[in-house]
Amino acid sequence: xxxxxxxxxxxxxxxxxxxxxxxxxxxxxxxxxxxxxxxxxxxxxxxxxxxxxxxxxxxxxxxxxxxxxxxxxxxxxxxxxxxxxxxxxxxxxxxxxxxxxxxxxxxxxxxxxxxxxxxxxxxxxxxxxxxxxxxxxxxxxxxxxxxxxxxxxxxxxxxxxxxxxxxxxxxxxxxxxxxxxxxxxxxxxxxxxxxxxxxxxxxxxxxxxxxxxxxxxxxxxxxxxxxxxxxxxxxxxxxxxxxxxxxxxxxxxxxxxxxxxxxxxxxxxxxxxxxxxxxxxxxxxxxxxxxxxxxxxxxxxxxxxxxxxxxxxxxxxxxxxxxxxxxxxxxxxxxxxxxxxxxxxxxxxxxxxxxxxxxxxxxxxxxxxxxxxxxxxxxxxxxxxxxxxxxxxxxxxxxxxxxxxxxxxxxxxxxxxxxxxxxxxxxxxxxxxxxxxxxxxxxxxxxxxxxxxxxxxxxxxxxxxxxxxxxxxxxxxxxxxxxxxxxxxxxxxxxxxxxxxxxxxxxxxxxxxxxxxxxxxxxxxxxxxxxxxxxxxxxxxxxxxxxxxxxxxxxxxxxxxxxxxxxxxxxxxxxxxxxxxxxxxxxxxxxxxxxx
RNA sequence: GGUUCGGUAGCUCAGCUGGAUAGAGCGUCAUCCUUCUAAGAUGAGGGUCAUUGGUUCGAAUCCAAUCCGGAUCACCA
Numbered sequence: 217x218x219x220x221x222x223x224x225x226x227x228x229x230x231x232x233x234x235x236x237x238x239x240x241x242x243x244x245x246x247x248x249x250x251x252x253x254x255x256x257x258x259x260x261x262x263x264x265x266x267x268x269x270x271x272x273x274x275x276x277x278x279x280x281x282x283x284x285x286x287x288x289x290x291x292x293x294x295x296x297x298x299x300x301x302x303x304x305x306x307x308x309x310x311x312x313x314x315x316x317x318x319x320x321x322x323x324x325x326x327x328x329x330x331x332x333x334x335x336x337x338x339x340x341x342x343x344x345x346x347x348x349x350x351x352x353x354x355x356x357x358x359x360x361x362x363x364x365x366x367x368x369x370x371x372x373x374x375x376x377x378x379x380x381x382x383x384x385x386x387x388x389x390x391x392x393x394x395x396x397x398x399x400x401x402x403x404x405x406x407x408x409x410x411x412x413x414x415x416x417x418x419x420x421x422x423x424x425x426x427x428x429x430x431x432x433x434x435x436x437x438x439x440x441x442x443x444x445x446x447x448x449x450x451x452x453x454x455x456x457x458x459x460x461x462x463x464x465x466x467x468x469x470x471x472x473x474x475x476x477x478x479x480x481x482x483x484x485x486x487x488x489x490x491x492x493x494x495x496x497x498x499x500x501x502x503x504x505x506x507x508x509x510x511x512x513x514x515x516x517x518x519x520x521x522x523x524x525x526x527x528x529x530x531x532x533x534x535x536x537x538x539x540x541x542x543x544x545x546x547x548x549x550x551x552x553x554x555x556x557x558x559x560x561x562x563x564x565x566x567x568x569x570x571x572x573x574x575x576x577x578x579x580x581x582x583x584x585x586x587x588x589x590x591x592x593x594x595x596x597x598x599x600x601x602x603x604x605x606x607x608x609x610x611x612x613x614x615x616x617x618x619x620x621x622x623x624x625x626x627x628x629x630x631x632x633x634x635x636x637x638x639x640x641x642x643x644x645x646x647x648x649x650x651x652x653x654x655x656x657x658x659x660x661x662x663x664x665x666x667x668x669x670x671x672x673x674x675x676x677x678x679x680x681x682x683x684x685x686x687x688x689x690x691x692x693x694x695x696x697x698x699x700x701x702x703x704x705x706x707x708x709x710x711x712x713x714x715x716x717x718x719x720x721x722x723x724x725x726x727x728x729x730x731x732x733x734x735x736x737x738x739x740x741x742x743x744x745x746x747x748x749x750x751x752x753x754x755x756x757x758x759x760x761x762x763x764x765x766x767x768x769x770x771x772x773x774x775x776x777x778x779x780x781x782x783x784x785x786x787x788x789x790x791x792x793x794x795x796x797x798x799x800x801x802x803x804x805x806x807x808x809x810x811x812x
Numbered sequence: 813g814g815u816u817c818g819g820u821a822g823c824u825c826a827g828c829u830g831g832a833u834a835g836a837g838c839g840u841c842a843u844c845c846u847u848c849u850a851a852g853a854u855g856a857g858g859g860u861c862a863u864u865g866g867u868u869c870g871a872a873u874c875c876a877a878u879c880c881g882g883a884u885c886a887c888c889a
């Protein structure tokens with residue numbers, strides 16, 4: 217149990233013992249003591265002053281005395297100021313905590329809890345390459361999966377690829393019209409970028425045709441948009457695709473294979489992976505039988521034109537169509553069908569969808585319909601909704617060419633990390649491959665950390681200049697602290713010093729204690745990050761830990777410590793800090809170098 | 813218009829199950845590399861926590877209203 221948990225429990229017991237009143241642990245507020253007061257943790261007394269009918273001062277004195285007397289392993293003293301009971305935790309507690317954990321390589325990680333959860337993320341369209349928004353999604357999804365694993369869950373990572381539909385046909389028809397048989401191979405382009413270019417070409421041509429129609433025939437813009445030949449061609453292609461036309465299918469497969477080759481390269485580079493990939497071309501017909509079922513038990517109803525609907529107005533939402541009048545299913549119906557398939561295949565107790573907050577309404581509806589249909593998977597549906605990534609100039613708009621391409625961005629970050637590393641010149645002895653890996657670790661680490669350090673729920677501004685900053689609250693800063701620690705540990709080990717238990721006689725210095733206090737928080741942070749689905753909790757924590765260690769490092773020497781005891785104490789501190797930084801960064805999908 | 817999310821330092825963000833004088837980073841200014849990696853440390857400066865009212869011993873945090881901004885309310889996905 218966490219120390220704060222223990223203090224709460226001890227306080228509850230003390231209150232029962234002293235006053236015969238049983239309070240819930242959650243009714244007791246325990247905070248870290250403000251630095252200007254003496255003590256480590258503070259019990260806020262106001263909360264139960266009333267129910268105990270004591271003045272805060274008397275209550276504090278009585279509680280403090282009892283706690284210190286009955287928990288000698290924890291507390292060595294207390295003071296009461298106004299309504300705050302400040303408790304001092306003894307050095308012996310901190311030291312024995314450190315001695316028990318310093319070599320625990322799974323510190324902070326929970327054992328398997330037997331529960332299985334699914335995380336769906338990434339979910340690209342196969343008509344254009346990944347961009348900055350996808351990066352936030354990919355990093356978040358991967359990180360959440362890893363954080364859940366750290367909390368003992370078995371995790372199934374999935375991806376649904378939107379590989380069919382009108383948008384795919386758009387790039388297909390543009391390729392037919394303009395490519396002259398060009399391929400990624402013949403042009404030396406990455407497949408997803410290659411196909412994306414034809415998607416852009418489609419829109420250029422579409423726009424040109426609309427203007428031409430308006431100019432030559434005097435049609436309104438609205439009508440022209442519907443009559444533009446290239447759009448009619450794309451729509452025809454979609455029908456042909458659904459009819460299984462061999463030529464269209466073959467072109468579709470060919471172009472998608474180019475895109476997948478490109479995506480795989482990107483995923484490889486950014487570290488995304490999946491246990492199971494679903495394709496919309498295989499799932500888009502799902503859910504039809506569920507519509508019948510819903511009609512039978514009255515969850516759905518049919519209108520005169522035979523389209524099928526659900527009325528969610530009593531739940532504060534609208535009416536929602538679940539089957540078109542032509543009998544085809546809509547997006548949400550496919551999603552219901554896929555949810556059922558997923559559940560049948562994996563029986564996950566929870567199914568997490570990492571999808572942007574523009575789809576909040578959709579997922580509310582999805583969950584509600586599944587619940588009304590009585591599907592076993594319904595209650596486990598959770599939409600991990602994240603905010604959009606914006607640029608300092610506003611939203612990314614493909615029409616205005618302000619979309620930040622994922623591959624370009626990663627390449628730029630890697631190149632900047634190379635430039636900075638070369639400027640510093642600390643790793644001149646590295647071999648070529650090691651350098652390449654180091655640049656990638658640092659550049660990608662900076663990017664991932666930058667996108668994961670803010671609360672996923674909130675929209676965020678991506679400032680290119682700030683993102684390439686390697687100082688302060690950044691991934692490279694933490695990597696640097698880790699490398700520094702490893703450097704010391706290597707040096708000590710070379711000198712034959714073994715990090716080991718020591719006999720404790722000396723008091724802790726403030727900086728030594730400050731680090732141990734933070735180290736103790738790690739398991740709680742991992743737990744909270746999972747229950748809030750929030751990797752930024754981990755990012756903030758490891759940054760603060762790294763910062764504290766950095767102060768410690770510049771004030772106190774490890775190798776030349778005042779005594780053997782201090783040397784071992786600080787080595788233990790350093791070792792556990794390095795381990796936590798590494799584990800914490802791993803939970804964000806970021807590697808930490810041994811040297812940089 | 814309905815629903816919903818947000819507004820904290822010049823900028824980017826923490827803090828929000830109510831608790832002591834609201835914190836980081838960047839940027840600005842000043843100090844520190846003969847000493848374990850200066851991608852570092854130390855210090856200074858910077859705030860009407862959108863506004864108004866309410867709840868109470870106590871409000872950035874809870875409630876209401878207002879202002880501002882985003883998302884969404886398709887037989888699109």
